[in-house]
Structures are given as structure tokens and as C-alpha cells.
Amino acid sequence: MVNNKTYSEKIVRAYKAVSEWIVRGLGQPPQWPRNLMEWVYYQSRFFPKEFLRTTKKLEKKGFDLYQIAKLFQYPSSVTHWLYFPESNFGVRGEYWAYGLSTQEGIEFIEKTIDILSILRKEDTFCNNFKNILLKKEEIIELVQSYEFIEVDQNPEFSTVLPMLNMTLWHYAILIQGGLRIYSQELHGPYSLDDDETLFVREYFNLKPTRIWEFTSAFPYDKIIFYEIYKDLQIHVDMFGHYWTSSHPYHKLARVSIITDNKRNLDIHEVKNLYKKSSDTLNLGNSTIKNFSRMDWYKKWIELGYFGLKPLKDVLREDWYPPQDILTMAKSDEEFKKAQESGQYHLRLVGTALTTLSKEKAVAEICNMHLKTIYNEWERKDIL
Amino acid sequence: MENNQLLECISKVSSNRIAVLLRHPIRAEPDRHKDYYNIPLAPEGRKMAIEFGKKLPRDKLVRIFHSPIPRCRETAEYIKKGIISSTGTAVLMGEKDFLSAQFIINPKDMINMIEKMGISNFARKWLNRELDKKIMEDPYKVISNMLNGVLYFMQEDSDVRHAIDVHVTHDWNILPIKDILLNIKHEDVGWPDYLDGIILTSDSNDKKITLRWKDVAKKVHWEIGCKIVLKGIPASPGMVRGNVRIISSLNDIGYMRVGEVLVTSETNPQYLPALIKSIAIITDRGGILSHPAIVARELGVPGVVGTSIATKILQTGDYIVVDGDNGFIFQCVGGE
Numbered sequence: 216m217v218n219n220k221t222y223s224e225k226i227v228r229a230y231k232a233v234s235e236w237i238v239r240g241l242g243q244p245p246q247w248p249r250n251l252m253e254w255v256y257y258q259s260r261f262f263p264k265e266f267l268r269t270t271k272k273l274e275k276k277g278f279d280l281y282q283i284a285k286l287f288q289y290p291s292s293v294t295h296w297l298y299f300p301e302s303n304f305g306v307r308g309e310y311w312a313y314g315l316s317t318q319e320g321i322e323f324i325e326k327t328i329d330i331l332s333i334l335r336k337e338d339t340f341c342n343n344f345k346n347i348l349l350k351k352e353e354i355i356e357l358v359q360s361y362e363f364i365e366v367d368q369n370p371e372f373s374t375v376l377p378m379l380n381m382t383l384w385h386y387a388i389l390i391q392g393g394l395r396i397y398s399q400e401l402h403g404p405y406s407l408d409d410d411e412t413l414f415v416r417e418y419f420n421l422k423p424t425r426i427w428e429f430t431s432a433f434p435y436d437k438i439i440f441y442e443i444y445k446d447l448q449i450h451v452d453m454f455g456h457y458w459t460s461s462h463p464y465h466k467l468a469r470v471s472i473i474t475d476n477k478r479n480l481d482i483h484e485v486k487n488l489y490k491k492s493s494d495t496l497n498l499g500n501s502t503i504k505n506f507s508r509m510d511w512y513k514k515w516i517e518l519g520y521f522g523l524k525p526l527k528d529v530l531r532e533d534w535y536p537p538q539d540i541l542t543m544a545k546s547d548e549e550f551k552k553a554q555e556s557g558q559y560h561l562r563l564v565g566t567a568l569t570t571l572s573k574e575k576a577v578a579e580i581c582n583m584h585l586k587t588i589y590n591e592w593e594r595k596d597i598l
Numbered sequence: 599m600e601n602n603q604l605l606e607c608i609s610k611v612s613s614n615r616i617a618v619l620l621r622h623p624i625r626a627e628p629d630r631h632k633d634y635y636n637i638p639l640a641p642e643g644r645k646m647a648i649e650f651g652k653k654l655p656r657d658k659l660v661r662i663f664h665s666p667i668p669r670c671r672e673t674a675e676y677i678k679k680g681i682i683s684s685t686g687t688a689v690l691m692g693e694k695d696f697l698s699a700q701f702i703i704n705p706k707d708m709i710n711m712i713e714k715m716g717i718s719n720f721a722r723k724w725l726n727r728e729l730d731k732k733i734m735e736d737p738y739k740v741i742s743n744m745l746n747g748v749l750y751f752m753q754e755d756s757d758v759r760h761a762i763d764v765h766v767t768h769d770w771n772i773l774p775i776k777d778i779l780l781n782i783k784h785e786d787v788g789w790p791d792y793l794d795g796i797i798l799t800s801d802s803n804d805k806k807i808t809l810r811w812k813d814v815a816k817k818v819h820w821e822i823g824c825k826i827v828l829k830g831i832p833a834s835p836g837m838v839r840g841n842v843r844i845i846s847s848l849n850d851i852g853y854m855r856v857g858e859v860l861v862t863s864e865t866n867p868q869y870l871p872a873l874i875k876s877i878a879i880i881t882d883r884g885g886i887l888s889h890p891a892i893v894a895r896e897l898g899v900p901g902v903v904g905t906s907i908a909t910k911i912l913q914t915g916d917y918i919v920v921d922g923d924n925g926f927i928f929q930c931v932g933g934e
Binding site (some may be wrong): 247 | 795802835865866868869873874883887888889895896898925
């Protein structure tokens with residue numbers, strides 16, 4: 216029977232944006248360390264439920280959603296939560312958000328969108344290809360109060376920075392089990408005067424030592440690059456991808472690098488950081504060399520819970536996942552379901568991408584999300 | 599290729615779609631340093647263009663494109679006259695920027711340097727990318743622009759069958775294609791002559807484009823081909839040539855040498871030591887926002903992703919040209 220109930224406008228808008236992104240990205244989820252759809256499946260088994268439980272506890276303590284959003288700080292990883300319904304595309308009988316009712320599942324999605332809206336100053340889905348996290352006043356203060364190194368006068372920066380950045384980028388991918396945006400936020404571009412643009416790369420949660428022992432060798436938990444470019448167009452999308460009108464480091468005018476305890480690293484410190492980052496990355500690569508799928512699933516569960524650490528810290532709760540959730544990583548039954556979910560996803564989304572026009576594929580994929588979230592596959596297509 | 603040889607080659611090519619990059623015929627003597635742009639064809643050049651048109655195959659539609667520079671427009675018009683006078687069919691497709699004198703950034707400095715070091719040495723420095731980019735455009739960029747334009751029209755309309763696209767352009771646009779893609783040095787075979795050219799053929803079955811050139815000067819019948827063996831998603835701009843290194847597993851990473859083209863199915867953090875040695879990155883999987891695409895852009899090296907089959911088509915050691923602007927991978931082969 217066709218259900219003509221209306222969907223939440225907020226959710227429809229969100230999934231139009233997500234679907235457009237999927238179509239633009241050719242629907243090729245990363246395969247390292249495992250297919251991204253397996254990650255989506257395992258997260259959906261605990262994350263929405265644990266998130267709602269934790270936020271409700273905070274709300275009881277008087278926290279509103281604005282304060283909760285601020286605890287997360289970085290929106291790009293939050294945007295990823297919108298993927299969770301894909302874990303059960305077309306797999307009927309079980310709701311995508313494990314242990315939640317349909318109403319709670321919708322609540323999870325709505326809260327996710329609200330958090331994004333707060334963190335991104337209402338351009339929730341980076342429609343203008345900008346990821347704006349700082350206010351104008353904050354930018355002015357930042358540019359005036361920080362010391363910036365002139366790259367022209369320190370040309371070594373333009374050769375060392377790409378290498379350092381690439382190393383940190385890969386380090387973030389490794390310690391977050393394939394999902395760098397849980398340790399990296401790219402934000403901006405913020406327009407300054409004289410065709411100058413500020414672009415910010417933040418690397419954070421770089422020492423999750425309880426999950427990865429080797430990260431204790433890494434020198435900092437947080438590193439921020441404030442980069443000022445001349446005549447460069449920078450685009451950032453809602454999932455933290457960025458691209459530029461030309462090779463960025465050729466247009467870099469000034470830079471200021473901030474770490475946990477130090478402002479404005481000089482070239483020797485940057486080189487030293489590059490070396491230490493490379494060394495720690497090598498240690499990490501040795502650690503994962505013989506990882507099985509179960510090892511990765513365990514890491515994904517730990518990392519999922521680690522994402523809620525800022526909230527748990529406020530509640531003075533241990534963030535580490537309980538044993539019954541961790542055992543999921545070893546379950547053959549869960550593995551089978553994860554595979555099945557991936558196959559359904561490939562069949563449904565892959566078919567839409569390869570057989571339909573771009574517009575129709577966006578509509579089809581958006582409808583799939585909405586029907587899954589609302590748990591009604593017979594519902595009428597709205598797009 | 600001398601124009602008679604070129605015509606002979608065009609008539610022998612079996613492919614339905616042919617494109618010819620053609621240098622304009624003889625022009626009037628340039629008035630030193632003045633109005634190089636508007637130098638017209640010499641009377642002899644006009645005759646050459648008409649004769650060339652007359653000898654083009656009559657059973658094919660000839661579409662003529664030209665550089666915005668007047669002598670190339672004249673060439674196009676006279677070639678058309680020749681075709682029509684011999685009852686062939688031709689259509690003028692107008693001026694195209696990719697055929698223009700895009701290679702010159704600063705004409706004054708270019709002429710001064712040519713006078714000082716001689717045209718051959720100047721060209722060599724340019725082709726080796728040793729010249730200041732404020733004087734001459736990067737030759738790789740010139741190739742990329744040219745091929746992108748030519749191949750676009752060659753592939754655009756499947757209804758235009760049995761067509762020859764003639765692109766009238768300049769010696770300096772032909773030179774880098776010969777030198778860099780076909781590995782034919784002007785020091786060995788001479789400067790591109792008037793109405794000299796390169797032929798591109800398209801095989802409709804496997805969608806590959808082949809560039810051909812015959813060495814007439816040495817009177818040796820051999821062909822050098824440079825095929826577009828792959829087309830992927832252009833992910834990071836730039837063009838380079840180099841040897842392939844296939845990375846199929848972690849065990850291969852240690853073999854990667856500085857200056858090789860990394861070809862893999864998909865990249866991951868364990869590949870970083872290989873990625874930073876690469877001069878270009880090609881992958882089977884991924885889109886414009888994928889990890890290898892981002893890495894290539896970040897490192898400032900050309901990148902082509904989503905080729906589906908790069909790791910199957912290419913082999914370690916293959917000599918290729920990667921065009922990150924257009925997503926083409928050329929494989930250059932030659933022989934007697």
C-alpha cells in the first residue's frame with residue numbers, strides 16, 4: 216500500500232545533498248582497509264543507539280543541542296553518520312539503526328542534521344563548496360594575532376609542507392581505519408583582502424593510545440595549519456574533500472603551524488615533525504601488516520565509541536566500548552550480514568548509477584534513503 | 599611528414615575517422631619583429647594549399663579547423679577551394695583556440711633568445727622544459743590542449759562517419775607532439791616543414807586513437823605509433839612521461855623508484871613511500887574526490903583515476919605519457 220505521509224523537509228534536503236554527492240563521486244566507496252559499506256554496517260549496529268542514549272543523558276543534565284554540537288567541534292565526520300541508513304538498503308525485516316524504533320532512527324538523523332547546521336553556521340551541506348566553521352571576527356583576530364611565515368622568504372616550506380601534509384593525511388587514514396575525517400577537518404576558504412584566502416587544515420585525535428599503542432610515539436595530539444593563499448580558488452565539500460584551481464603549494468603565501476603546545480613552527484621544527492610523523496606512520500604500518508578483518512572490525516567499533524568520547528568525558532563515563540559490542544567483531548553471523556548489506560548496496564546503488572541519468576540516479580538513491588529511514592519500502596517516491 | 603607523403607598516408611589509412619594536424623604552407627617573409635601575427639601566406643603557399651586540398655580523398659567529408667591566426671585561416675580557405683574544385687566535400691569549422699600560437703607567452707623574448715642561441719637549441723631547451731615559463735608555455739600543456747581539442751572533435755559525433763578533420767596550426771604546436779609523444783627529434787629529422795603533419799586515426803572498435811608519423815627524410819618506411827591505451831578520470835593536471843611501476847601488493851612498494859609512474863588498483867596509507875616517489879599516479883578505481891586523486895593534487899603530480907583496467911593493460915617498465923588534464927594514457931611504441 217502506498218503511504219502518502221510527508222517526509223521531514225530537513226531530511227529530504229539532507230538526502231538530496233548526500234545522493235548528489237554519491238552520484239558525483241561515482242559511488243565508489245573506498246576499499247581500504249575493507250569496503251566502506253562494512254564500516255557503515257558495523258557502525259549502524261551500535262552508534263545511533265549509543266549516540267541517542269548519551270545525548271539524552273546530557274539533555275537531562277541541561278545541555279541543549281547547541282552545546283552538544285560544540286562538543287563534537289568538527290562537522291565532516293558527523294556528515295558521515297548520514298550514511299548509516301545505507302547499511303540496510305533493501306534488507307527488509309531489520310531496521311537500519313540497530314536497537315532503535317523508526318521514530319528514534321528519524322530522531323537520530325534529524326539530530327545529526329541539526330548538529331551539522333550548528334557547526335557549519337547553517338550551510339549544512341556546504342552548498343557553496345565552503346566549509347565555514349569560523350566567524351568573520353574570529354578570522355580577523357586570528358590573522359592579526361598569529362605570526363605567519365612568509366613562504367617566499369622561506370622557500371623550503373613549499374617543498375616540506377606537501378610531504379608533511381601527505382604524511383599526516385595518511386596517518387589520519389590509518390589511525391581512523393580508513394576514515395581520515397575523524398582526525399582531519401579541512402575548513403574554509405575564508406576570504407581575506409587582496410585576493411588572499413585563508414584555508415585551515417586541522418589534524419586532531421592523533422594520539423588515541425588506548426586504541427593504537429604506537430600513536431604514543433607521535434609528538435602531538437593536535438596540529439593546525441593556517442594557510443594563506445594568493446589567487447587560488449579552493450573548494451571544500453561536506454565530506455571534507457577539497458580541490459583547488461591549481462597546485463595549492465605554488466600559491467601559498469603565508470603559513471602558521473600550531474601544535475598542542477607551540478605556535479608558529481619554524482622550518483627545522485617542521486622537518487622534525489615530518490620525520491616523526493613518517494616514523495610513527497611506519498610503526499603503524501608494521502602494526503597493521505597482518506591485520507585480519509576481525510582486527511579491523513574491532514578497531515572500527517573502538518573508533519566509533521571514541522568519537523563519542525567528548526560527550527562521555529562530560530558525563531564522566533568511560534568511552535571504551537562494552538565487551539558485548541566488541542564481540543560483534545568476531546561474529547560470523549554479523550560478518551555475513553555485513554557482506555549481504557554490501558551486496559544489496561552495490562546492486563541497488565550500483566544499478567542506479569550505471570543505468571540511470573544523473574538526475575534520475577540522484578532521485579532514486581535519495582528515495583532509497585528516505586524509505587529506509589522511514590522503514591517503509593512501499594512508500595511513494597517523492598522525487 | 600612531407601605533404602605528398604602525408605597525403606599518401608591519409609589515402610592508405612583504413613580508419614573511418616582521421617584527424618590531421620597540419621602546419622600552414624609557406625608564408626610571406628616576416629617583417630622583423632613586427633606584426634608576426636598577421637603575416638599572410640605567400641602566393642606559393644596559397645597554391646600549395648589548393649593543391650593539397652585537391653589531393654585529399656574525395657569519398658570523405660573534410661572538416662577544416664584552423665588557428666585564429668590569419669595565415670591559418672587562409673590555409674583553411676584555400677584547402678577548401680582545392681577540395682571543392684576537385685568535386686570533394688568540405689566544410690570550414692572555424693577557428694579554434696587550441697590550434698593557436700598558444701606556445702608563445704612573450705614573443706619579444708622568444709625572438710631574442712632564438713637569435714642568440716639558434717632555433718634548434720631554443721626548441722630543445724623548450725622541449726626539455728628548461729625555459730622560463732614566462733617566455734614559452736609548457737610544451738606538455740601545449741600537447742594536452744592540442745590533443746584535447748582534436749580528440750574532442752574526432753569523437754564528438756558518431757554520425758559523422760568517413761570524415762577527415764584537418765587542423766591547420768603552427769610548427770611549434772606540432773613539434774612537442776613529435777618530440778615528447780612520438781620521440782622523434784627535430785635534430786634527427788629536421789624542422790616540421792610547411793604542410794607537414796601528424797595523422798591521428800581512431801579505431802572505432804577499441805576506441806583507441808593512434809598517432810602516426812613517417813620518417814621521410816631518412817627514406818625508411820617505419821612508423822612510430824603512440825596510442826591512447828587508456829582513458830580515465832582526469833584527477834590532477836599536468837603531463838609527464840615515464841616508466842610504469844605496477845604496485846599490486848605491499849611487497850611491490852620496495853621496488854618503486856623515484857621518477858616512475860605508480861599504477862595501482864587503489865592507494866592506501868601503506869603506499870605512501872611509493873606515492874611520494876611517483877611522478878604520476880594512475881588507478882583502476884576512484885573518482886575525482888577519491889584518495890589517489892587527492893594525493894596526486896596534493897603532491898602536484900598528474901593523476902588519472904577510475905581507469906578500471908590500468909593494472910591489467912599496463913606492465914611494469916612500459917614507457918607511457920600521462921595526461922592528467924584530459925585523463926589520457928599514451929603508450930609509445932616504435933619500430934622499423
